[in-house]
Amino acid sequence: MMSVSAIRAAFPALDRELIFLENAGGSQLPRVVINAMSDYMTNSYVQLGAPYEVSRRATAVVDDAHAWATTLMGGTGAGQTAIGPSTTQLVTMLADCYRRVWQPGDEVIICETAHEANAGPWAKLEREGINVRTWRVDPTTAQCDLEELRRMLSRGTRLVAFPHVSNLLGEVVDVAAITKLAHQYGARVMVDGVAYAPHLAVQAREWDVDWYVFSNYKVFGPHAAMLYGRHDAWAELEGPNHFFIPRDQVYKFELGGANHESCAGILALADYFRELTSAPAAPADEFLVTQAFDTIRTIEQSLTSQLVNGLKGIPGIRIIGPQGAEGRVGTVSFLHESVSPPAICQATDTAGVAIRFGHMYAYRLCQALGIPLETGVVRASLVHYNSHEDIDRLLDVVEAAVRT
Ligand SMILES: Cc1ncc(COP(=O)(O)O)c(C=O)c1O
Numbered sequence: 580m581m582s583v584s585a586i587r588a589a590f591p592a593l594d595r596e597l598i599f600l601e602n603a604g605g606s607q608l609p610r611v612v613i614n615a616m617s618d619y620m621t622n623s624y625v626q627l628g629a630p631y632e633v634s635r636r637a638t639a640v641v642d643d644a645h646a647w648a649t650t651l652m653g654g655t656g657a658g659q660t661a662i663g664p665s666t667t668q669l670v671t672m673l674a675d676c677y678r679r680v681w682q683p684g685d686e687v688i689i690c691e692t693a694h695e696a697n698a699g700p701w702a703k704l705e706r707e708g709i710n711v712r713t714w715r716v717d718p719t720t721a722q723c724d725l726e727e728l729r730r731m732l733s734r735g736t737r738l739v740a741f742p743h744v745s746n747l748l749g750e751v752v753d754v755a756a757i758t759k760l761a762h763q764y765g766a767r768v769m770v771d772g773v774a775y776a777p778h779l780a781v782q783a784r785e786w787d788v789d790w791y792v793f794s795n796y797k798v799f800g801p802h803a804a805m806l807y808g809r810h811d812a813w814a815e816l817e818g819p820n821h822f823f824i825p826r827d828q829v830y831k832f833e834l835g836g837a838n839h840e841s842c843a844g845i846l847a848l849a850d851y852f853r854e855l856t857s858a859p860a861a862p863a864d865e866f867l868v869t870q871a872f873d874t875i876r877t878i879e880q881s882l883t884s885q886l887v888n889g890l891k892g893i894p895g896i897r898i899i900g901p902q903g904a905e906g907r908v909g910t911v912s913f914l915h916e917s918v919s920p921p922a923i924c925q926a927t928d929t930a931g932v933a934i935r936f937g938h939m940y941a942y943r944l945c946q947a948l949g950i951p952l953e954t955g956v957v958r959a960s961l962v963h964y965n966s967h968e969d970i971d972r973l974l975d976v977v978e979a980a981v982r983t
Contacts, residue, residue, distance in 0.1 A: 586964050598932045598969045603910045603960035605796045615847030616840045644842035652807035654783035660807045661829045662837035666773050666794045667696040669806040674700035676816040683708025690741035691716040691947050695940045697740050697771035716947050736766040744774035747941040748900030749910040755786040778908040780872035783807050801844035878963040883909035889974040909961035918981045920954045926980035932973050934959045
């Protein structure tokens with residue numbers, strides 16, 4: 580396993596003085612990913628599918644990135660993966676595809692803990708006569724109860740859209756259990772894994788999910804996103820790309836195609852995983868992904884404990900979401916009884932610590948929890964390249980900011 584300093588050295592942006600704890604907003608890039616994109620733009624920047632060598636190379640990068648995307652999703656053999664500009668765009672595209680097959684009176688369930696990206700596009704289908712219901716959060720536990728979902732499901736439910744991890748709460752929910760329940764009613768699931776995928780291995784086939792989406796720019800990659808779907812889920816839909824593109828190609832769902840240099844960057848994540856696991860010759864397969872995330876998880880566990888316990892030790896601070904380090908990722912939101920989120924963030928900014936405040940686009944969740952939308956929560960979010968010193972510094976600054 581790489582040392583913390585070797586890991587940090589792999590990310591050029593971490594050279595700076597800045598203490599970066601805004602990773603749930605977007606993560607930094609390893610040098611191998613940056614170099615792969617630069618190399619692609621220098622040496623392979625041509626159109627795909629033409630009969631000359633450079634074009635063949637460019638085509639292979641985009642094709643390989645798609646295969647690797649399915650590997651990253653843990654979905655090899657069960658489905659395929661589209662690459663798009665953002666999770667918001669991909670979910671909106673998918674909702675638009677379903678709009679054309681669902682009938683008025685069909686039902687979709689959205690989840691109150693969602694980032695708006697996996698709620699709004701479904702909620703808008705109400706205009707088409709789709710019945711949109713909300714799986715409510717319990718304001719005392721900040722959790723959505725599986726029994727409540729069971730009561731809501733019916734044979735008319737076409738899809739349940741929910742986050743694997745709320746980007747505000749940080750709690751990991753039981754995707755396999757929710758999926759199994761939805762499937763008992765013939766409903767598909769659309770899982771937003773954006774806040775999960777930087778921390779743990781996605782296992783789409785194992786969990787049997789129909790759809791799973793995450794944003795690469797939060798998983799050490801370029802500003803892109805990927806949508807995995809089971810083969811039978813894709814087959815029900817017709818993508819929005821040109822009429823002559825066959826509907827069984829994932830390209831049918833990528834208007835204008837995937838961003839090519841992003842594909843080069845996405846593909847190079849395998850190289851970073853090889854560095855991280857000290858396995859320079861490892862094939863880019865699901866084993867490599869699992870190994871990499873085992874390493875990431877091990878590193879993050881002690882950082883997450885330090886962050887959660889440190890915040891709990893500061894008088895007047897209340898964590899929103901799980902109170903312990905178990906069952907969560909290191910995305911931790913909090914409030915102070917008297918000092919406002921902007922005031923805390925002013926202090927962290929002055930001290931060179933990057934975190935943020937706000938509703939985090941978990942607008943419906945903040946409303947349900949009675950959190951003022953203008954100021955929201957303070958959120959600190961770590962990944963495996965953060966150090967114990969980063970967390971110490973954050974805790975010191977927050978402590979000083981709220982001391983009266
Ligand atoms: C949980 C979650 N879902 C969806 C999104 C939206 O992702 P994108 O910016 O790729 O549309 C975010 C971004 O912060 C997020 O945290």
